[in-house]
Amino acid sequence: xxxxxxxxxxxxxxxxxxxxxxxxxxxxxxxxxxxxxxxxxxxxxxxxxxxxxxxxxxxxxxxxxxxxxxxxxxxxxxxxxxxxxxxxxxxxxxxxxxxxxxxxxxxxxxxxxxxxxxxxxxxxxxxxxxxxxxxxxxxxxxxxxxxxxxxxxxxxxxxxxxxxxxxxxxxxxxxxxxxxxxxxxxxxxxxxxxxxxxxxxxxxxxxxxxxxxxxxxxxxxxxxxxxxxxxxxxxxxxxxxxxxxxxxxxxxxxxxxxxxxxxxxxxxxxxxxxxxxxxxxxxxxxxxxxxxxxxxxxxxxxxxxxxxxxxxxxxxxxxxx
Numbered sequence: 001x002x003x004x005x006x007x008x009x010x011x012x013x014x015x016x017x018x019x020x021x022x023x024x025x026x027x028x029x030x031x032x033x034x035x036x037x038x039x040x041x042x043x044x045x046x047x048x049x050x051x052x053x054x055x056x057x058x059x060x061x062x063x064x065x066x067x068x069x070x071x072x073x074x075x076x077x078x079x080x081x082x083x084x085x086x087x088x089x090x091x092x093x094x095x096x097x098x099x100x101x102x103x104x105x106x107x108x109x110x111x112x113x114x115x116x117x118x119x120x121x122x123x124x125x126x127x128x129x130x131x132x133x134x135x136x137x138x139x140x141x142x143x144x145x146x147x148x149x150x151x152x153x154x155x156x157x158x159x160x161x162x163x164x165x166x167x168x169x170x171x172x173x174x175x176x177x178x179x180x181x182x183x184x185x186x187x188x189x190x191x192x193x194x195x196x197x198x199x200x201x202x203x204x205x206x207x208x209x210x211x212x213x214x215x216x217x218x219x220x221x222x223x224x225x226x227x228x229x230x231x232x233x234x235x236x237x238x239x240x241x242x243x244x245x246x247x248x249x250x251x252x253x254x255x256x257x258x259x260x261x262x263x264x265x266x267x268x269x270x271x272x273x274x275x276x277x278x279x280x281x282x283x284x285x286x287x288x289x290x291x292x293x294x295x296x297x298x299x300x301x302x303x304x305x306x307x308x309x310x311x312x313x314x315x316x317x318x319x320x321x
Contacts, residue, residue, distance in 0.1 A: 032196055186243060
């Protein structure tokens with residue numbers, strides 16, 4: 001069974017969602033799909049999530065977001081029309097979201113509605129079951145996933161059923177809508193992969209995998225065919241725009257491989273992220289750099305035999321900046 005996550009560019013407009021459906025239809029093993037909120041259609045466009053944050057900001061200033069929310073609603077109704085779907089059944093859902101934002105439910109609720117509305121729309125288009133992540137995915141105060149999440153999901157996921165799931169959010173331990181800090185839909189995809197015991201987690205984006213170096217800086221940058229979870233973490237730690245460790249943590253223990261693929265070029269192999277790999281003449285996975293980043297190496301024989309030395313070193317580094 002395959003779990004698929006599609007990013008904002010993959011659901012930005014109707015023609016992209018049609019590509020998503022073609023990809024899903026091409027393999028019956030693709031049974032759980034996580035979607036982001038619609039992203040930019042061009043470089044001058046605005047992401048739905050950014051518009052929703054602005055809606056909440058207006059409410060915090062004592063104003064109604066009614067007029068601004070019309071831009072959000074138009075993104076969805078335009079997509080529905082271009083997909084040949086009726087707008088009318090969706091209008092009450094849009095209106096309910098606007099009312100809840102106007103009622104002051106907060107930034108995290110407002111931001112989460114981009115994914116919520118997109119999942120509702122894609123579920124209707126596919127004819128699949130919509131599965132809300134609130135209250136199933138429980139996010140702790142520190143942003144990590146509560147273990148109850150996997151128990152909750154295993155109870156509701158039925159074998160053979162096909163689901164459309166919104167990414168980016170779940171609920172707090174108090175039951176309020178809560179978003180992940182970054183790469184939220186990637187994290188949701190990994191969580192569903194682990195809960196469903198997926199054979200593979202496909203992460204669909206607008207590039208054909210993870211590049212060995214920033215293609216904006218190096219013209220002939222190559223896509224990495226295979227890399228390990230550890231290599232992803234190392235590259236992300238020094239500035240590479242790849243998965244953050246929060247987005248791979250749920251699948252590492254279950255040893256579920258991640259395949260990063262391109263919605264616009266689905267036949268490309270993409271990048272496989274796995275537990276270990278054969279070096280095969282390619283020991284270097286990738287190159288990255290991060291400004292303002294330092295690495296300190298300290299060597300002294302028997303250093304850590306001294307009681308409390310680790311704590312003392314960290315304290316001195318903190319004190320002296």
